Amino acid sequence: AQSVSQHNHHVILSEAASLELGCNYSYGGTVNLFWYVQYPGQHLQLLLKYFSGDPLVKGIKGFEAEFIKSKFSFNLRKPSVQWSDTAEYFCAVNPYSGAGSYQLTFGKGTKLSVIP
Protein backbone atom coordinates (compact mmCIF):
# COMPACT_ATOMS: atom_id res chain seq x y z
CA ALA A 1 0.00 0.00 0.00
CA GLN A 2 1.15 3.52 -0.70
CA SER A 3 2.30 5.83 2.08
CA VAL A 4 2.95 9.54 2.40
CA SER A 5 5.71 11.00 4.57
CA GLN A 6 5.77 14.57 5.80
CA HIS A 7 9.15 15.17 7.37
CA ASN A 8 8.36 18.05 9.67
CA HIS A 9 5.81 17.72 12.45
CA HIS A 10 5.94 21.36 13.55
CA VAL A 11 7.59 24.30 11.83
CA ILE A 12 7.94 27.71 13.45
CA LEU A 13 8.80 30.71 11.28
CA SER A 14 8.87 34.46 11.58
CA GLU A 15 6.79 36.54 9.21
CA ALA A 16 8.44 37.11 5.80
CA ALA A 17 10.54 33.95 6.12
CA SER A 18 10.49 31.46 3.28
CA LEU A 19 8.69 28.14 3.71
CA GLU A 20 9.33 24.70 2.34
CA LEU A 21 7.40 21.68 3.62
CA GLY A 22 8.56 18.26 2.51
CA CYS A 23 6.33 15.48 1.19
CA ASN A 24 7.44 12.11 -0.15
CA TYR A 25 5.26 9.26 -1.28
CA SER A 26 5.83 5.59 -1.99
CA TYR A 27 4.09 4.56 -5.19
CA GLY A 28 5.80 3.69 -8.44
CA GLY A 29 3.02 4.52 -10.86
CA THR A 30 1.21 7.62 -12.01
CA VAL A 31 -0.13 9.73 -9.17
CA ASN A 32 -2.28 12.74 -8.53
CA LEU A 33 -0.92 14.91 -5.72
CA PHE A 34 -2.59 17.37 -3.40
CA TRP A 35 -1.82 19.77 -0.60
CA TYR A 36 -4.64 20.57 1.80
CA VAL A 37 -4.63 23.22 4.53
CA GLN A 38 -6.61 23.36 7.76
CA TYR A 39 -6.75 26.78 9.42
CA PRO A 40 -7.58 26.84 13.15
CA GLY A 41 -11.26 26.07 13.64
CA GLN A 42 -11.90 25.57 9.93
CA HIS A 43 -12.30 22.55 7.70
CA LEU A 44 -9.75 21.12 5.28
CA GLN A 45 -9.39 23.14 2.10
CA LEU A 46 -7.56 22.34 -1.10
CA LEU A 47 -4.43 24.45 -1.48
CA LEU A 48 -3.20 23.09 -4.80
CA LYS A 49 -3.12 19.95 -6.91
CA TYR A 50 -1.01 18.26 -9.55
CA PHE A 51 -2.29 15.71 -12.03
CA SER A 52 -0.28 16.23 -15.22
CA GLY A 53 1.74 18.74 -17.22
CA ASP A 54 3.98 21.39 -15.68
CA PRO A 55 5.49 19.92 -12.50
CA LEU A 56 5.48 23.33 -10.84
CA VAL A 57 1.94 24.10 -9.76
CA LYS A 58 0.60 27.26 -8.22
CA GLY A 59 -2.16 27.34 -5.67
CA ILE A 60 -4.07 29.85 -3.64
CA LYS A 61 -2.53 32.47 -1.35
CA GLY A 62 0.89 32.45 -3.05
CA PHE A 63 1.68 28.78 -2.42
CA GLU A 64 3.33 26.58 -5.01
CA ALA A 65 4.58 23.01 -5.13
CA GLU A 66 7.01 21.13 -7.31
CA PHE A 67 6.53 17.53 -8.37
CA ILE A 68 9.87 15.74 -8.76
CA LYS A 69 9.05 12.29 -10.08
CA SER A 70 12.57 10.88 -9.65
CA LYS A 71 12.50 11.78 -5.96
CA PHE A 72 8.85 10.84 -5.37
CA SER A 73 8.45 14.27 -3.84
CA PHE A 74 5.88 17.08 -3.89
CA ASN A 75 7.26 19.83 -1.66
CA LEU A 76 5.20 22.88 -0.79
CA ARG A 77 6.79 26.32 -0.92
CA LYS A 78 5.98 29.94 -0.22
CA PRO A 79 8.58 32.71 -0.56
CA SER A 80 7.28 34.88 2.28
CA VAL A 81 4.89 33.61 4.94
CA GLN A 82 2.33 35.68 6.82
CA TRP A 83 0.85 35.23 10.27
CA SER A 84 -2.40 34.18 8.56
CA ASP A 85 -0.60 31.13 7.13
CA THR A 86 -0.58 29.57 10.58
CA ALA A 87 -2.35 26.27 9.98
CA GLU A 88 -1.84 22.55 9.54
CA TYR A 89 -0.80 21.35 6.09
CA PHE A 90 -1.51 17.87 4.72
CA CYS A 91 -0.02 16.23 1.67
CA ALA A 92 -2.16 13.60 -0.08
CA VAL A 93 -1.69 11.13 -2.92
CA ASN A 94 -4.21 9.51 -5.23
CA PRO A 95 -2.61 6.75 -7.31
CA TYR A 96 -3.98 6.55 -10.82
CA SER A 97 -4.99 2.97 -11.43
CA GLY A 98 -7.10 3.38 -14.55
CA ALA A 99 -9.86 1.38 -12.92
CA GLY A 100 -11.15 4.41 -11.05
CA SER A 101 -9.48 4.49 -7.67
CA TYR A 102 -10.59 7.69 -6.01
CA GLN A 103 -9.09 7.20 -2.60
CA LEU A 104 -6.57 9.58 -1.06
CA THR A 105 -3.70 8.61 1.22
CA PHE A 106 -2.73 11.41 3.58
CA GLY A 107 0.47 12.28 5.41
CA LYS A 108 0.42 13.03 9.14
CA GLY A 109 0.41 16.75 8.56
CA THR A 110 2.79 19.60 9.37
CA LYS A 111 1.75 22.26 11.80
CA LEU A 112 3.03 25.69 10.77
CA SER A 113 3.23 28.49 13.33
CA VAL A 114 4.11 31.94 12.02
CA ILE A 115 5.30 34.45 14.59
CA PRO A 116 4.44 38.11 13.87
Added chain:
Amino acid sequence: EADIYQTPRYLVIGTGKKITLECSQTMGHDKMYWYQQDPGMELHLIHYSYGVNSTEKGDLSSESTVSRIRTEHFPLTLESARPSHTSQYLCASSRRGGQGGQSSYNEQFFGPGTRLTVL
Protein backbone atom coordinates in the same frame (compact mmCIF):
# COMPACT_ATOMS: atom_id res chain seq x y z
CA GLU B 1 -24.40 27.65 -2.02
CA ALA B 2 -22.79 24.26 -2.71
CA ASP B 3 -21.27 22.86 0.44
CA ILE B 4 -20.76 19.86 2.72
CA TYR B 5 -22.56 19.81 6.06
CA GLN B 6 -21.86 17.72 9.11
CA THR B 7 -23.92 17.52 12.27
CA PRO B 8 -23.39 17.60 15.12
CA ARG B 9 -20.10 19.50 15.23
CA TYR B 10 -19.39 18.29 18.76
CA LEU B 11 -20.84 15.30 20.60
CA VAL B 12 -20.15 13.97 24.08
CA ILE B 13 -21.94 10.74 24.97
CA GLY B 14 -21.73 7.82 27.35
CA THR B 15 -20.49 4.33 26.57
CA GLY B 16 -23.01 2.01 24.94
CA LYS B 17 -25.10 4.68 23.22
CA LYS B 18 -26.07 4.42 19.58
CA ILE B 19 -25.13 7.48 17.55
CA THR B 20 -25.45 8.67 13.98
CA LEU B 21 -23.18 11.30 12.49
CA GLU B 22 -24.83 13.12 9.65
CA CYS B 23 -23.21 14.22 6.41
CA SER B 24 -24.94 15.94 3.52
CA GLN B 25 -23.58 17.62 0.43
CA THR B 26 -25.13 19.96 -2.09
CA MET B 27 -22.15 19.73 -4.45
CA GLY B 28 -23.82 17.25 -6.79
CA HIS B 29 -20.99 14.76 -6.21
CA ASP B 30 -21.52 11.04 -6.56
CA LYS B 31 -18.58 9.95 -4.42
CA MET B 32 -18.48 10.37 -0.64
CA TYR B 33 -16.05 9.39 2.10
CA TRP B 34 -15.64 9.18 5.88
CA TYR B 35 -12.26 9.74 7.50
CA GLN B 36 -11.11 9.41 11.08
CA GLN B 37 -8.50 11.85 12.34
CA ASP B 38 -6.67 11.88 15.66
CA PRO B 39 -4.42 14.79 16.76
CA GLY B 40 -1.02 14.70 15.07
CA MET B 41 -2.00 11.80 12.87
CA GLU B 42 -2.96 11.36 9.26
CA LEU B 43 -6.53 11.05 8.07
CA HIS B 44 -7.58 7.43 7.81
CA LEU B 45 -10.30 6.38 5.36
CA ILE B 46 -12.93 4.28 7.14
CA HIS B 47 -15.77 4.17 4.59
CA TYR B 48 -16.49 5.32 1.07
CA SER B 49 -19.28 5.24 -1.47
CA TYR B 50 -19.15 5.72 -5.21
CA GLY B 51 -22.91 6.09 -5.58
CA VAL B 52 -26.35 5.24 -4.23
CA ASN B 53 -26.54 1.79 -2.62
CA SER B 54 -22.76 1.41 -2.89
CA THR B 55 -20.62 1.36 0.26
CA GLU B 56 -17.17 -0.02 0.99
CA LYS B 57 -14.86 -0.22 3.98
CA GLY B 58 -11.69 1.79 3.89
CA ASP B 59 -8.15 1.06 4.95
CA LEU B 60 -8.76 1.56 8.66
CA SER B 61 -10.95 -1.01 10.34
CA SER B 62 -13.94 0.61 11.98
CA GLU B 63 -16.89 -0.70 13.96
CA SER B 64 -19.10 1.93 12.37
CA THR B 65 -21.49 1.38 9.48
CA VAL B 66 -22.68 3.67 6.70
CA SER B 67 -25.55 3.86 4.27
CA ARG B 68 -26.11 5.69 0.98
CA ILE B 69 -29.78 5.77 0.13
CA ARG B 70 -29.68 9.24 -1.40
CA THR B 71 -26.88 10.79 -3.41
CA GLU B 72 -26.52 13.77 -1.12
CA HIS B 73 -26.66 11.94 2.22
CA PHE B 74 -24.02 9.64 3.77
CA PRO B 75 -24.64 9.02 7.50
CA LEU B 76 -22.27 7.07 9.74
CA THR B 77 -23.63 5.00 12.64
CA LEU B 78 -22.04 3.54 15.74
CA GLU B 79 -24.36 0.94 17.31
CA SER B 80 -22.62 0.98 20.68
CA ALA B 81 -20.12 3.75 21.29
CA ARG B 82 -16.95 3.08 23.29
CA PRO B 83 -14.16 5.37 24.54
CA SER B 84 -11.90 4.00 21.76
CA HIS B 85 -14.24 5.68 19.26
CA THR B 86 -13.27 9.12 20.57
CA SER B 87 -11.91 10.96 17.56
CA GLN B 88 -12.69 13.51 14.88
CA TYR B 89 -14.76 12.27 11.96
CA LEU B 90 -14.50 14.05 8.62
CA CYS B 91 -16.86 13.64 5.71
CA ALA B 92 -15.81 14.41 2.15
CA SER B 93 -17.18 14.24 -1.36
CA SER B 94 -15.48 14.32 -4.70
CA ARG B 95 -15.87 14.99 -8.35
CA ARG B 96 -13.83 13.72 -11.20
CA GLY B 97 -11.99 16.54 -12.94
CA GLY B 98 -9.76 16.84 -15.99
CA GLN B 99 -10.21 15.35 -19.42
CA GLY B 100 -10.35 11.65 -18.63
CA GLY B 101 -7.72 8.92 -18.67
CA GLN B 102 -4.41 9.90 -17.14
CA SER B 103 -5.40 13.56 -17.27
CA SER B 104 -8.24 13.05 -14.84
CA TYR B 105 -8.01 13.51 -11.12
CA ASN B 106 -10.06 13.13 -7.99
CA GLU B 107 -10.46 16.30 -5.93
CA GLN B 108 -12.07 15.84 -2.53
CA PHE B 109 -13.98 18.51 -0.62
CA PHE B 110 -14.31 18.26 3.14
CA GLY B 111 -16.96 19.08 5.70
CA PRO B 112 -16.20 20.80 9.04
CA GLY B 113 -15.99 17.53 10.96
CA THR B 114 -17.64 16.05 14.05
CA ARG B 115 -15.56 15.81 17.19
CA LEU B 116 -16.83 12.80 19.14
CA THR B 117 -16.01 12.11 22.78
CA VAL B 118 -17.21 8.88 24.37
CA LEU B 119 -17.00 8.80 28.16
